[in-house]
Amino acid sequence: MKRGDGQAMNSAVSASEFMAKDLLMEDVLPLAQAAYLPGAAYDEMFDPAGSVREHYELLQHRMISLGAEELAERQRTLERSFLLQGVTFTVYGAESATERIIPTDLFPRILPAKEWSVIETGLTQRLLALNAFLADIYSDQKILKDGVAPKELVLGAPSYRREMQGLYVPHGAYANVCGSDLIRCPDGAFAVLEDNLRVPSGVSYMLANRDASRRTFPGVFRQAGVRPVERYPDLLLSTLKTLAPERRSDPQVVVLTPGVYNSAYYEHAYLARLMGVPLLEGRDLVVHDNRVFMRTTSGLRRVDVIYRRVDDDFIDPLTFRRDSALGAAGLFNAYRAGNVVICNAPGAGVADDKAVYAFVPDIIRYYLGEDPILPNIETFLCREPSQLSHVLANLDKLVVKAVGASGGYGMLVGPHASAAEREAFADALKANPSNYIAQPTIQLSTAPCLVDGRIEPRHVDLRPFILSGESVVVTPGALTRVALKRGSLVVNSSQGGGSKDTWVLAEEPRP
Amino acid sequence: MLARVADSLYWIGRYVERAEHVSRLSAVMLNANLDLTAGAAQVGDLALTALGYKEAGKSGQLYDQAMGLALNREDAGSVIVSVSRARENARQVRDQITTEVWERLNLAYLRMTGEAADEAFEADPAQFLQEIIADLHLIKGAVDTTLSHGEGWRFLILGVYLERAQLIGSLLQVCLSDAGAPAVTDPIALMSLLRMACALEPYLRAYTADINPRSILEFLLFDDEFPRSIRFCTSRIQQRLEELSRQVGASRGEALRLAGKLDARLRYADVEEVEAIGAGALLAAVSGECAGIHEAIYETFVAYPLEFSLPA
Numbered sequence: 001m002k003r004g005d006g007q008a009m010n011s012a013v014s015a016s017e018f019m020a021k022d023l024l025m026e027d028v029l030p031l032a033q034a035a036y037l038p039g040a041a042y043d044e045m046f047d048p049a050g051s052v053r054e055h056y057e058l059l060q061h062r063m064i065s066l067g068a069e070e071l072a073e074r075q076r077t078l079e080r081s082f083l084l085q086g087v088t089f090t091v092y093g094a095e096s097a098t099e100r101i102i103p104t105d106l107f108p109r110i111l112p113a114k115e116w117s118v119i120e121t122g123l124t125q126r127l128l129a130l131n132a133f134l135a136d137i138y139s140d141q142k143i144l145k146d147g148v149a150p151k152e153l154v155l156g157a158p159s160y161r162r163e164m165q166g167l168y169v170p171h172g173a174y175a176n177v178c179g180s181d182l183i184r185c186p187d188g189a190f191a192v193l194e195d196n197l198r199v200p201s202g203v204s205y206m207l208a209n210r211d212a213s214r215r216t217f218p219g220v221f222r223q224a225g226v227r228p229v230e231r232y233p234d235l236l237l238s239t240l241k242t243l244a245p246e247r248r249s250d251p252q253v254v255v256l257t258p259g260v261y262n263s264a265y266y267e268h269a270y271l272a273r274l275m276g277v278p279l280l281e282g283r284d285l286v287v288h289d290n291r292v293f294m295r296t297t298s299g300l301r302r303v304d305v306i307y308r309r310v311d312d313d314f315i316d317p318l319t320f321r322r323d324s325a326l327g328a329a330g331l332f333n334a335y336r337a338g339n340v341v342i343c344n345a346p347g348a349g350v351a352d353d354k355a356v357y358a359f360v361p362d363i364i365r366y367y368l369g370e371d372p373i374l375p376n377i378e379t380f381l382c383r384e385p386s387q388l389s390h391v392l393a394n395l396d397k398l399v400v401k402a403v404g405a406s407g408g409y410g411m412l413v414g415p416h417a418s419a420a421e422r423e424a425f426a427d428a429l430k431a432n433p434s435n436y437i438a439q440p441t442i443q444l445s446t447a448p449c450l451v452d453g454r455i456e457p458r459h460v461d462l463r464p465f466i467l468s469g470e471s472v473v474v475t476p477g478a479l480t481r482v483a484l485k486r487g488s489l490v491v492n493s494s495q496g497g498g499s500k501d502t503w504v505l506a507e508e509p510r511p
Numbered sequence: 512m513l514a515r516v517a518d519s520l521y522w523i524g525r526y527v528e529r530a531e532h533v534s535r536l537s538a539v540m541l542n543a544n545l546d547l548t549a550g551a552a553q554v555g556d557l558a559l560t561a562l563g564y565k566e567a568g569k570s571g572q573l574y575d576q577a578m579g580l581a582l583n584r585e586d587a588g589s590v591i592v593s594v595s596r597a598r599e600n601a602r603q604v605r606d607q608i609t610t611e612v613w614e615r616l617n618l619a620y621l622r623m624t625g626e627a628a629d630e631a632f633e634a635d636p637a638q639f640l641q642e643i644i645a646d647l648h649l650i651k652g653a654v655d656t657t658l659s660h661g662e663g664w665r666f667l668i669l670g671v672y673l674e675r676a677q678l679i680g681s682l683l684q685v686c687l688s689d690a691g692a693p694a695v696t697d698p699i700a701l702m703s704l705l706r707m708a709c710a711l712e713p714y715l716r717a718y719t720a721d722i723n724p725r726s727i728l729e730f731l732l733f734d735d736e737f738p739r740s741i742r743f744c745t746s747r748i749q750q751r752l753e754e755l756s757r758q759v760g761a762s763r764g765e766a767l768r769l770a771g772k773l774d775a776r777l778r779y780a781d782v783e784e785v786e787a788i789g790a791g792a793l794l795a796a797v798s799g800e801c802a803g804i805h806e807a808i809y810e811t812f813v814a815y816p817l818e819f820s821l822p823a
Contacts, residue, residue: 083621084614084617084618084621085610085613085614085617086602086605086613086617255606259603260599260602260603265602266605269602269605269606270605270606272606273605273606273607278512278513278516278606279604279605279606279607280513281515283515284513284514284515286817294513295513295514295515296512296513296514297512297513297514297517297662297666297755297758297759297812297813298512298758298759298760299759299760299815300817
């Protein structure tokens, strides 16, 4: 038994006697002044009556037996270790760039096996349908002809790439790495808020957080029976290999990064290192005769599969943005000739467009003939005049998002915005309605976080990672993103969000 | 291995070696500053000249100079800049080095650039510099004991030895280039010279406490076993380049040819000959040929013309 985890279990108090408020008993956490009060939102740890949920009991014991001081110390150790490992992102100020660690909370978010299995089958279903949708959109466009999704909405989406029309994509897998954002609604059910099919990031933080939580709560981790996420890099590599051009034995896989100044550079290097493949920048690539090479010390070497973390627009200045120095000239032609595979496929983003999102349930029914397992959030398309007027009348209750934007930019959270901000947004809406969608403001679920030495509820979402090559694999874990400001619903790291580890429990708890 | 990666690894080696050398010079200067003898006064001058600061017309209090060598971010030759650049290069090839190497290097960087660095230096400069040197030794230890001794390691080590050969060469040029009438004869200054080359203890073991310019020249130029002698460095440069050339195909061998030439020059010369013709000529040749090897490495492995390497 490590670090006295067992001691907590042997203490006289049984698990069921603990309530939410006990977490903050003065002798346990002297810094606490108010009780842990989950609000209207679903709380991951406590039920509405304030009793701890069963799958959180072990962790709660440990939180109490460690006490405030030791928890704060472990939080500091965790932060030091992230700094040392270089798990950082770069913040560019007026004069200098500083590296900061990703704010990370030491308490894992715990998901029982039963809940996870819904998520897993739901995400698999969703990705199969989205890949079928992409294959259709870039070939016969049956779904548009059948009028299930509006033609001008799909083909007019900024992420639609006409250059992809008629191209062969191995296994019809366009979105090979997908990171969907799920939220838990107040009724406890998960819904999909967003699909990320372009270059989703965060998986390295999932792995780094896991490393950290194994060290922070070793005993609880062992006893709880947590499913491992450590196979992600080798599953990613084998997924990428299944996509390699035919007749290439032992294909050369590479990761393509925009470079060391990209905020997700840590992740690019991390994945390349754990897959054991080269990490390339655009300047390392040479395209000759529709074949792609990298400059090595021993001359040019053929490249077969490019896991690119560079946006569509920047991968080839000859085909997309001419001013891009991040890709390689001629890359897209080599791709079109079938001599190299680019993952995710260019143009995959049309399926995660915020307006196309509204049609995903119909897309699932259309291609799979099944009802969606994971629901969407109700979405108003401002391009429809009737929906626009509803949105304008209810701006104080809705979240409005720009269709092309991501990362929490170009977004209005109605209930938290000032009247002036709402007015400015209303003008923007009226000027260009088809650029916006709106959704009801959902109270994301909350999970306990250590904030300034106190345990407080913070809103969280869930980003699992799904791989799709020959088959679809959902990694049994996720990045839980945390809105660090009290009451805030914005979890994006670019907007000051943090993260925590996510434990998916195995079916049978270990004896 | 990617050409860009090889280049970065090579520069990590150079910067780590440079940081260690400059830290040591800074420490020796500060130590000499405590004595009031003429020989001690000379030490600061020698160190700054060897690092190329005298031509630049830099002057000022020795303590400030030493602190600047360590922590001045504006000075391209300072320890803080070298460590930052080594880390920047490491970040760019993070996938190619081990976590152990990265964490040691990152730790040195965090120590140098942390808010408390200036304060720590002022509180106890000797301690501060000693810790930095220890950090840099740990980096090299991690390089040797955790990296595969393949292509990447060879480029890194190549950078270390080329940098070292040039730094020790420059130190000797300043102090002993005229073997008949050396610039440095004062015993305290000679001892400091050995300290700057991290050679005092090994020298004493080889020559006893008889510290004279001729023996120092012989030791730092020709010793076969001391890892900071120029002969030791050039033989390692030659070995690593031979392995690398074999690894990437033997046809492109300008760097190897130059390294072989330099290695032979050091291998078959001795101190009598050097005294006869003057150490200055040999040291100038070492410096010039190291620069030539540096260029040739870049041409051979990194910036080679594409037309020769495209498949038919």
